[in-house]
Each structure stands twice: as structure tokens, then as C-alpha cells.
Amino acid sequence: MRIDAHQHFWQYHPVKEGWITDDMQVIRRDFMPTDLKPLLDEHALDGCVAVQADQSENETLFLLELAATHDWIKGVIGWLDLQEPDLEEQLAYFKANKHFKGVRHILQAEPKGFMTSNRFVEGVKSVGKHGLTYDILTNETQLDDVLELVRSLPAMPLVIDHISKPDIRKQSFDHWAKYMKILSEYDHVHVKLSGMATEADWQHWTEQDFMIYFDFCLEHFGPKRLMYGSDWPVCLVAGSYGRIIGALQSAVSVLSSEEQDWIMGKTASNFYKLT
Numbered sequence: 001m002r003i004d005a006h007q008h009f010w011q012y013h014p015v016k017e018g019w020i021t022d023d024m025q026v027i028r029r030d031f032m033p034t035d036l037k038p039l040l041d042e043h044a045l046d047g048c049v050a051v052q053a054d055q056s057e058n059e060t061l062f063l064l065e066l067a068a069t070h071d072w073i074k075g076v077i078g079w080l081d082l083q084e085p086d087l088e089e090q091l092a093y094f095k096a097n098k099h100f101k102g103v104r105h106i107l108q109a110e111p112k113g114f115m116t117s118n119r120f121v122e123g124v125k126s127v128g129k130h131g132l133t134y135d136i137l138t139n140e141t142q143l144d145d146v147l148e149l150v151r152s153l154p155a156m157p158l159v160i161d162h163i164s165k166p167d168i169r170k171q172s173f174d175h176w177a178k179y180m181k182i183l184s185e186y187d188h189v190h191v192k193l194s195g196m197a198t199e200a201d202w203q204h205w206t207e208q209d210f211m212i213y214f215d216f217c218l219e220h221f222g223p224k225r226l227m228y229g230s231d232w233p234v235c236l237v238a239g240s241y242g243r244i245i246g247a248l249q250s251a252v253s254v255l256s257s258e259e260q261d262w263i264m265g266k267t268a269s270n271f272y273k274l275t
Contacts, residue, residue: 002045005267007230008231009031026237064078074274082126095132101133115146140176163176191225207251228265
């Protein structure tokens with residue numbers, strides 16, 4: 001399958017989506033399956049993974065309801081409070097839903113030390129014990145904590161969203177590369193080739209802006225640990241769906257067809273156990 005491994009749905013509310021600033025007006029509206037399906041069809045994608053954008057159990061239920069009525073939504077990455085005493089019961093409840101594949105917390109908004117606290121780490125371990133995955137959403141300034149988190153976890157499926165958001169606009173590289181190289185030594189850590197356009201100059205980016213990051217990820221993680229994600233509809237602040245997927249397809253075009261297949265769907269299918 002060809003899979004978009006990272007996208008979102010929401011029914012826009014100015015409080016719930018308060019993170020959408022004035023310069024992101026283009027995404028201040030509802031984004032639902034009827035908006036995405038034509039784009040997936042246009043680019044010959046078989047399905048997607050819907051990822052939480054709001055930190056609430058209602059968000060998880062909302063995404064699971066969408067997946068239940070749209071068979072091309074192959075998986076859901078929801079939100080659960082990983083520090084709640086009843087986490088085990090919540091995980092058992094949600095795991096019973098075939099579409100529930102893993103958990104994410106918006107770590108980029110948390111203070112230093114949050115993700116390495118004992119309660120949070122134990123929560124992520126519980127996710128892994130239930131056979132589920134964990135998406136790591138951070139920016140490059142948090143990579144020291146990401147490394148500590150990864151080192152404290154068993155060999156459960158982990159994926160770094162948006163290549164951990166280096167400042168592509170400023171072509172920030174060395175600090176990011178230092179930590180990503182170390183993280184690549186952990187075989188259970190994967191990377192989403194997603195969210196890069198929104199870390200670049202929204203109005204003036206070119207495919208070349210991403211190549212140093214793409215080449216680095218390819219060299220150190222390899223295609224079997226890389227997966228395409230559009231980050232739709234957030235990506236629309238920096239370009240159309242077609243332009244986002246086109247930039248990645250241009251980058252992978254030099255690879256063998258098998259390597260391209262891994263990045264464009266097979267890695268995500270294996271990682272999230274999609275059917």
C-alpha cells in the first residue's frame with residue numbers, strides 16, 4: 001500500500017485550535033475525510049494514518065469514529081494522558097479497536113524534563129507493552145531529551161515526527177544531525193519525512209532546501225525506517241498537497257523502486273500494522 005503516514009482531521013473551533021495563529025488563516029476551517037480523499041486518489045495513495053491534533057480523549061474517539069466509516073483511514077494515533085493512574089485500563093479499552101495503532105503527546109509544547117520524567121516514561125512503556133506505537137513530536141532543541149527518552153524505553157516501535165523539526169528556514173543542521181545520528185543507532189526508532197515545508201520559508205522554499213536533511217536521514221536510517229507523511233492540512237500554510245508530496249517524490253526518485261516503496265508506504269504499513 002501507498003500510505004500518507006501523518007495527517008489530521010478537525011472541526012475547527014477557535015479555542016480548541018488556538019494554536020492556529022493569524023498567519024495560518026488558510027487552515028482556520030474544518031478539514032474532514034471528504035476534503036482529503038480526492039487528494040489521496042489524485043496521488044495514487046491507498047490510505048492514511050490520522051494523528052491527534054488536540055490533547056483530549058474526545059479527539060481520540062473522534063478520529064476512531066471517522067476511521068470506522070472510512071476504510072481508507074487505516075490507523076489512528078490518538079492521545080491519552082500517559083500519567084493517569086487508570087492508563088492500563090484506557091489502553092486495554094482503545095486497543096480493542098482495530099484502528100487504534102498508537103499514542104502521541106505534543107511534547108514540543110512541554111518544558112524540558114517532561115518527557116524524561118519517570119511517570120511519563122512509564123506511561124510510554126505501558127503503550128509498548130500493549131503492542132502499540134509511540135509518535136515523538138519534538139523540535140530540534142529537545143533532541144537531548146529525546147535521546148534520553150529513547151534510551152530508557154524497551155525496543156518498542158518509536159517514530160520521530162517531522163524529522164524533529166530542525167529550523168530549515170535557517171538551514172540549521174549540525175546540532176540536529178549530531179543527535180539524529182545517535183538516534184539512528186537504535187533500530188526501533190523510525191522517522192517521518194513530514195512537516196519540513198512548515199519549518200522552511202513558507203512562501204519561498206524549494207525542494208533543494210530539504211535535500212541535506214533527506215540525504216542524512218536516508219544515509220543513517222535507511223528507507224525501511226523512513227515514511228512519508230504530508231502533515232495535511234497543516235502543510236497548506238506552506239504549499240498544496242501536491243507540492244508537498246511532489247517534493248518528496250522528487251527526492252526519492254533517485255532510489256530503486258523497492259526503496260521508494262518502503263518510504264511511500266511499506267514502512268508505515270509494517271510499523272503501524274496496517275491492513
